[in-house]
Amino acid sequence: MSEDPHHINRTFDEELSRLNEMLLRMGSIVSQQLDAAVDAFACDRSQVSHIELMEGIAQREHALNDLERRVQDMAVNVAAMRQPMARDLRTIIVAMKVSDAFEAIGDHCASIAGKGRALVHSPYRKRFTSIEKLRVSAAKMLEGVVICCRSWDANLALEVWQNDRHINALHDSLLKDFSLLMVEKPESVASVVDFLSAVKYVERLGDRLKSIIEALHYAAEGEVFAPPPLKKNSSKGYNSKKTAKNNLKG
Amino acid sequence: MKTQQNKKEQIAPKVVARGVNVYYGEKQALFQVKLEVPHRRVTSLIGPSGCGKSTFLRCINRMNDVIAGCRVEGSITIDGLDVSSLDAVALRARIGMVFQKPNPFPKSIYENVAYGVRIHGLADTKDEMDAIVRRSLARAGLAREVSERLNDPAYSLSGGQQQRLCIARAIALQPELILMDEPCSSLDPIATARIENLIAELSRNYTILIVTHSMQQAARVSHRTVFFHLGRVIESGETTQVFTNPKRKQTERYITGRIG
Numbered sequence: 001m002s003e004d005p006h007h008i009n010r011t012f013d014e015e016l017s018r019l020n021e022m023l024l025r026m027g028s029i030v031s032q033q034l035d036a037a038v039d040a041f042a043c044d045r046s047q048v049s050h051i052e053l054m055e056g057i058a059q060r061e062h063a064l065n066d067l068e069r070r071v072q073d074m075a076v077n078v079a080a081m082r083q084p085m086a087r088d089l090r091t092i093i094v095a096m097k098v099s100d101a102f103e104a105i106g107d108h109c110a111s112i113a114g115k116g117r118a119l120v121h122s123p124y125r126k127r128f129t130s131i132e133k134l135r136v137s138a139a140k141m142l143e144g145v146v147i148c149c150r151s152w153d154a155n156l157a158l159e160v161w162q163n164d165r166h167i168n169a170l171h172d173s174l175l176k177d178f179s180l181l182m183v184e185k186p187e188s189v190a191s192v193v194d195f196l197s198a199v200k201y202v203e204r205l206g207d208r209l210k211s212i213i214e215a216l217h218y219a220a221e222g223e224v225f226a227p228p229p230l231k232k233n234s235s236k237g238y239n240s241k242k243t244a245k246n247n248l249k250g
Numbered sequence: 251m252k253t254q255q256n257k258k259e260q261i262a263p264k265v266v267a268r269g270v271n272v273y274y275g276e277k278q279a280l281f282q283v284k285l286e287v288p289h290r291r292v293t294s295l296i297g298p299s300g301c302g303k304s305t306f307l308r309c310i311n312r313m314n315d316v317i318a319g320c321r322v323e324g325s326i327t328i329d330g331l332d333v334s335s336l337d338a339v340a341l342r343a344r345i346g347m348v349f350q351k352p353n354p355f356p357k358s359i360y361e362n363v364a365y366g367v368r369i370h371g372l373a374d375t376k377d378e379m380d381a382i383v384r385r386s387l388a389r390a391g392l393a394r395e396v397s398e399r400l401n402d403p404a405y406s407l408s409g410g411q412q413q414r415l416c417i418a419r420a421i422a423l424q425p426e427l428i429l430m431d432e433p434c435s436s437l438d439p440i441a442t443a444r445i446e447n448l449i450a451e452l453s454r455n456y457t458i459l460i461v462t463h464s465m466q467q468a469a470r471v472s473h474r475t476v477f478f479h480l481g482r483v484i485e486s487g488e489t490t491q492v493f494t495n496p497k498r499k500q501t502e503r504y505i506t507g508r509i510g
Contacts (some may be wrong), residue, residue: 220426
């Protein structure tokens with residue numbers, strides 16, 4: 001968890017390590033959950049495979065809820081029994097925040113999958129596969145978050161935190177493009193509204209990942225995370241005409 | 251006038267230590283200790299056994315003077331006056347001290363509080379003495395428990411009550427500073443809570459310096475915390491800062507139980 005030497009009382013190290021392992025497990029499940037959620041938008045998915053996909057999502061959601069409860073219980077117990085100080089104290093508080101955020105991300109993924117399933121018969125479903133770009137960005141950020149959970153590295157955390165800007169830029173781009181589609185083809189409104197709500201869930205998921213990074217930074221550094229200044233044209237590329245065109249391809 | 255004095259107190263620290271070195275024979279126990287203790291605040295000294303925190307405490311009221319082979323260098327001032335230039339007896343009348351184990355005199359409860367007052371001639375009449383004893387016991391949170399048994403031997407009290415009696419004895423002399431050397435280490439959690447509550451109340455009127463091995467106690471009772479290690483001051487700061495986000499790695503490792 002850090003370059004610090006072990007606690008004199010080794011069982012305290014073991015408890016913190018177990019807490020960390022549960023967070024990593026949650027991160028891994030959330031990663032599978034995100035992939036499965038976006039898979040629900042795949043065009044070639046049969047009804048049967050959709051049911052299987054949703055079952056898998058429900059199982060993982062249950063596992064996430066269970067892990068979140070275990071993290072909260074263990075964090076409270078360790079705080080009560082060890083009366084931690086400094087970084088140990090911050091680690092335990094942050095473990096509770098991180099588990100809560102992972103659980104919420106799991107819920108967002110279930111909602112995304114629900115939207116994907118609802119749109120399975122939509123005539124625009126090919127266009128909705130453009131959510132895959134968002135998944136790639138979110139998955140990259142999630143991977144970074146899991147690495148940060150393992151290393152508690154403040155510098156890496158800053159790098160990962162900035163990925164949310166890409167997600168936001170992609171979200172804005174999709175919103176713009178599909179708003180145009182609704183104007184051009186009013187019959188698409190019902191489907192596009194469902195799709196855009198799924199897109200919004202991914203954007204919120206990015207915000208949750210960002211909150212995890214901020215919490216991990218606080219645990220590592222003891223100071224509230226100060227966002228780096230926004231660079232001009234930082235989201236260039238995602239709002240470009242080329243990207244806009246690609247969003248509606250399909 | 252009082253406001254001016256209060257302002258002065260807020261700005262100038264009560265105790266200032268500069269370049270304090272202490273030697274027990276050939277062995278050096280403190281190295282260039284530099285420290286400021288603010289007025290009417292509780293300052294905790296923490297650190298592993300043998301790190302020099304009690305040694306430093308005993309430099310303030312010159313208790314180290316009575317230890318053969320002990321040599322103190324540097325300066326410690328109280329309100330700007332160097333303790334080494336003051337008469338040791340007069341100095342100790344200005345500084346109350348509470349030790350690890352309660353050490354009441356083998357006398358009555360009343361006499362324990364009255365003894366120092368009498369020695370220093372702080373009461374002219376029996377009424378004055380009674381008032382001082384009553385006030386000191388009340389401030390130490392003991393008055394209600396012992397009001398009907400002031401003539402009972404001090405040893406008839408429980409450990410926690412004896413420690414509060416020692417605090418009453420110390421504050422009867424109206425000290426400017428109270429030194430506490432692990433005052434709760436032999437007490438149960440209830441008696442400890444009472445003493446901690448008393449420390450909080452006393453800090454409104456007194457400057458308190460407390461040596462404790464309990465990090466939780468330092469966090470609960472003190473405004474400022476000083477971490478000693480191997481005879482040096484490693485870190486000194488607001489207690490909340492020291493216990494949530496210490497600046498020095500050594501402090502972090504000690505308070506999180508990584509070094510002893």
